[in-house]
Amino acid sequence: MSLAGLARDAGDAGDYFIPYPDQVLENVLENVLVFLKSRRDRNAVSLVCKSWYRAEAYTRSEVFIGNCYAVAPRRVTKRFARVRSVTVKGKPRFADFSLLPQDWGAHFTPWVAVMATAYRALEKIHLKRMSVTDDDLAVVAHSFPNFKELVLVCCEGFGTGGLAVVVSECRHLRVLELIEDEVFDDEVDWISCFPSDGPSNLESLSFDCVESPINFESLEKLVARSPLLKKLRLNRHVSVQLLYRLLIRAPQLTHLGTGSFSPLEESNNENTRETDYVSAFAACRSIVGLSGFREIAPEYLPAIIPVCANLTSLNLSYANIDAEQLKPVIRHCHKLQVFWVLDSICDEGLQAVAATCKDLRELRVFPIDGAENAEGPVSEVGLLAISLGCRKLQSILYFCQQMTNAAVVAMSKNCPDLVVFRLCIIGRYRPDHVTGEPMDEGFGAIVKNCKKLTRLAVSGLLTDMAFSYIGQYGKLVRTLSVAFAGDSDIGLKYVLEGCTNLQKLEIRDSPFGDSALRSGLHHFSNMRFVWMSSCQVTQEGCLDVARQLPRLVVEVFRRDEEEGGQRGDFVDTLYMYRSLDGPRADAPLFVKIL
Amino acid sequence: MMHLKETELCLGLPGGGDAAAADSNSKVTGKRGYSQTVDLMLNLQTKDDSSKLQNISSKDSIIKPPPAKAQVVGWPPVRNYRKNVIKAQKNNNNEVVEISGGGAAFVKVSMDGAPYLRKVDLKLYESYQQLSDALGNMFSSFTMGDYGSQGGGGMIDFMNESKLMDLLNTSEYVPSYQDKDGDWMLVGDVPWQMFVDSCKRLRIMKGSDAIGLAPRAVEKCKNRC
Numbered sequence: 001m002s003l004a005g006l007a008r009d010a011g012d013a014g015d016y017f018i019p020y021p022d023q024v025l026e027n028v029l030e031n032v033l034v035f036l037k038s039r040r041d042r043n044a045v046s047l048v049c050k051s052w053y054r055a056e057a058y059t060r061s062e063v064f065i066g067n068c069y070a071v072a073p074r075r076v077t078k079r080f081a082r083v084r085s086v087t088v089k090g091k092p093r094f095a096d097f098s099l100l101p102q103d104w105g106a107h108f109t110p111w112v113a114v115m116a117t118a119y120r121a122l123e124k125i126h127l128k129r130m131s132v133t134d135d136d137l138a139v140v141a142h143s144f145p146n147f148k149e150l151v152l153v154c155c156e157g158f159g160t161g162g163l164a165v166v167v168s169e170c171r172h173l174r175v176l177e178l179i180e181d182e183v184f185d186d187e188v189d190w191i192s193c194f195p196s197d198g199p200s201n202l203e204s205l206s207f208d209c210v211e212s213p214i215n216f217e218s219l220e221k222l223v224a225r226s227p228l229l230k231k232l233r234l235n236r237h238v239s240v241q242l243l244y245r246l247l248i249r250a251p252q253l254t255h256l257g258t259g260s261f262s263p264l265e266e267s268n269n270e271n272t273r274e275t276d277y278v279s280a281f282a283a284c285r286s287i288v289g290l291s292g293f294r295e296i297a298p299e300y301l302p303a304i305i306p307v308c309a310n311l312t313s314l315n316l317s318y319a320n321i322d323a324e325q326l327k328p329v330i331r332h333c334h335k336l337q338v339f340w341v342l343d344s345i346c347d348e349g350l351q352a353v354a355a356t357c358k359d360l361r362e363l364r365v366f367p368i369d370g371a372e373n374a375e376g377p378v379s380e381v382g383l384l385a386i387s388l389g390c391r392k393l394q395s396i397l398y399f400c401q402q403m404t405n406a407a408v409v410a411m412s413k414n415c416p417d418l419v420v421f422r423l424c425i426i427g428r429y430r431p432d433h434v435t436g437e438p439m440d441e442g443f444g445a446i447v448k449n450c451k452k453l454t455r456l457a458v459s460g461l462l463t464d465m466a467f468s469y470i471g472q473y474g475k476l477v478r479t480l481s482v483a484f485a486g487d488s489d490i491g492l493k494y495v496l497e498g499c500t501n502l503q504k505l506e507i508r509d510s511p512f513g514d515s516a517l518r519s520g521l522h523h524f525s526n527m528r529f530v531w532m533s534s535c536q537v538t539q540e541g542c543l544d545v546a547r548q549l550p551r552l553v554v555e556v557f558r559r560d561e562e563e564g565g566q567r568g569d570f571v572d573t574l575y576m577y578r579s580l581d582g583p584r585a586d587a588p589l590f591v592k593i594l
Numbered sequence: 595m596m597h598l599k600e601t602e603l604c605l606g607l608p609g610g611g612d613a614a615a616a617d618s619n620s621k622v623t624g625k626r627g628y629s630q631t632v633d634l635m636l637n638l639q640t641k642d643d644s645s646k647l648q649n650i651s652s653k654d655s656i657i658k659p660p661p662a663k664a665q666v667v668g669w670p671p672v673r674n675y676r677k678n679v680i681k682a683q684k685n686n687n688n689e690v691v692e693i694s695g696g697g698a699a700f701v702k703v704s705m706d707g708a709p710y711l712r713k714v715d716l717k718l719y720e721s722y723q724q725l726s727d728a729l730g731n732m733f734s735s736f737t738m739g740d741y742g743s744q745g746g747g748g749m750i751d752f753m754n755e756s757k758l759m760d761l762l763n764t765s766e767y768v769p770s771y772q773d774k775d776g777d778w779m780l781v782g783d784v785p786w787q788m789f790v791d792s793c794k795r796l797r798i799m800k801g802s803d804a805i806g807l808a809p810r811a812v813e814k815c816k817n818r819c
Binding site for chain 1: 675680
């Protein structure tokens with residue numbers, strides 16, 4: 001319809017004529033939407049109508065891709081044109097435990113290739129469990145003149161050579177965080193590659209996972225010319241003496257990852273050295289987060305006491321210390337909210353935590369020894385103590401050898417704010433060690449009483465009853481991890497039929513088969529992924545799902561990369577996920593896509 | 595311990611056998627319904643193992659904990675990164691402090707003709723034999739034939755040049771490595787620990803292609819002796 005036509009009609013109806021009404025609305029919308037950050041809200045906005053869809057796409061500056069194979073890079077860049085920050089997640093989580101074959105995929109290369117031309121103003125890249133090569137890093141360094149932040153979590157495939165290119169060419173780099181990556185030692189002195197002219201913009205530098213030695217002189221100079229540096233996480237090649245030299249240059253730090261926290265060589269003046277560390281830490285008035293402590297010499301731990309009163313986050317999960325070594329430090333940590341630790345501190349250490357850390361929100365207790373022994377250093381005693389002392393607890397990951405239903409039930413009642421509950425009883429199929437009963441009632445209480453629960457990991461001896469509880473009460477659960485549990489297909493059916501918000505399901509070594517799989521057909525398209533390994537699904541069962549849900553990519557493979565994906569009568573590993581762009585083109589030979 | 599975890603062979607056990615619910619006092623009904631997969635070391639494929647398997651799968655004898663070498667891959671669910679760090683620290687505590695010790699020593703492994711690159715952590719192995727077993731599992735068509743079976747735990751006799759040439763001519767594939775100086779050498783020319791410290795990359799190549807490396811290996815051996 002012509003403009004004149006529009007005007008005439010409007011005039012006839014006694015109405016005002018607004019030129020390009022859609023355009024005005026879109027302008028207003030764009031100005032409002034700029035303030036909308038939450039991607040859930042944005043997704044909702046984009047569904048209102050075409051005009052809102054366009055406005056939202058135009059104003060979305062942060063894109064989050066939860067599964068790199070759910071959508072092709074080009075589709076993303078076509079829809080969202082003005083993106084400044086991209087987050088991409090690749091491999092399924094069980095890859096961390098050697099359950100995913102090498103070379104399975106999750107390559108960053110196709111993404112960076114497309115973004116290099118489409119997103120010239122890109123500032124931030126955040127990747128998790130992706131395969132990143134040195135070439136990819138070079139493309140990043142060369143393509144984005146405003147590049148500011150690179151965060152790589154659990155990635156692999158690159159080396160210190162790639163890092164060198166990034167730090168030397170990205171002159172606006174503010175954040176470089178390498179977290180639990182596998183970094184090749186190409187014997188390149190990447191720390192020396194930061195531009196040395198003038199002050200640097202660096203705000204956060206984390207390289208604790210880089211195993212290669214570091215040029216300390218260059219690092220010291222870098223820290224000295226980085227007035228904005230707030231977060232610094234060193235690798236284990238920085239001894240406690242060298243750490244001291246850095247601390248006195250960067251008293252403005254808020255988050256520190258110590259290196260090895262042990263002396264490089266024996267020293268005659270041990271006492272004076274110790275006093276120096278104490279005052280170095282005392283000078284860092286702003287530190288709120290501490291981590292590192294690799295290869296700790298426990299006698300140096302009290303040096304951190306001056307900063308304990310302000311600490312909100314403390315990660316001692318690489319420090320093999322006992323309760324007596326922990327107590328003098330933890331009793332000062334009244335403000336602690338996040339605490340990661342090794343089970344070497346025993347139940348007694350956890351009791352000390354419970355006595356002081358009343359504000360604790362997140363606790364992770366990791367095992368020093370993964371063997372399935374009968375005894376372990378932490379048990380239901382520690383869990384109970386924590387539940388009584390830390391009422392505000394929201395997230396817990398707890399490894400132990402044995403547990404009781406009573407303690408888990410108590411936690412469900414004492415800590416109603418729990419959002420994440422991950423209990424790993426290392427002894428597989430282990431029942432309540434006091435009553436001999438399965439752990440059904442404990443986990444049942446968790447889903448029933450913790451009304452905000454969104455993430456759950458179960459362990460120990462569990463019957464289908466446990467799953468019936470989860471299906472019945474776990475209405476908000478989005479992520480569920482199951483291992484060595486359940487009796488029959490009914491268990492999984494309870495979950496698939498009951499957990500209406502389930503997004504991510506990972507199951508290993510449990511007796512769930514095709515019939516259970518079929519009961520989830522109504523829901524799989526709403527999920528990010530389903531992983532089932534060493535279960536009882538057959539090729540036919542998986543084919544059935546693939547046929548009925550054409551938008552689902554159904555991958556079948558064997559962990560040892562033998563072709564075909566079968567182990568005896570059953571499929572070894574099933575990994576399925578929704579995708580807008582069909583099966584991926586880069587699947588290796590041993591992956592069968594049905 | 596945690597040897598060879600990247601290369602563990604996986605066997606699905608028949609029936610509902612389980613060795614882990616070892617408590618004789620437990621009131622387990624035995625209605626577990628599924629057998630877990632148990633991984634055994636590659637080099638234990640002997641008659642002893644099949645009898646061990648029998649023990650595991652028979653429900654009556656599930657009183658004691660699983661045999662030490664039977665491990666479940668990826669259990670407990672602790673990230674490999676964390677496992678490596680803790681393990682390295684344990685090693686450091688047991689030995690005299692070594693500044694460069696600990697951590698993992700990942701090197702890229704390629705095989706001529708294979709479409710993929712792999713990585714191995716050399717610190718997981720204690721001898722050439724273990725490494726060769728692991729490589730054999732990773733690249734299943736890779737057979738070292740006579741190369742790996744020479745005496746001395748996998749070390750080749752490099753002193754005898756003609757013997758070496760014969761060996762390279764008959765072997766299907768041989769492993770070679772790139773050392774700190776960037777030179778490509780035949781695997782097995784130095785003691786194991788020295789190899790771990792100097793190996794930067796591994797390449798499995800056809801025996802006939804590796805003939806060119808032989809003179810260097812012999813030379814190096816002569817210089818050392």
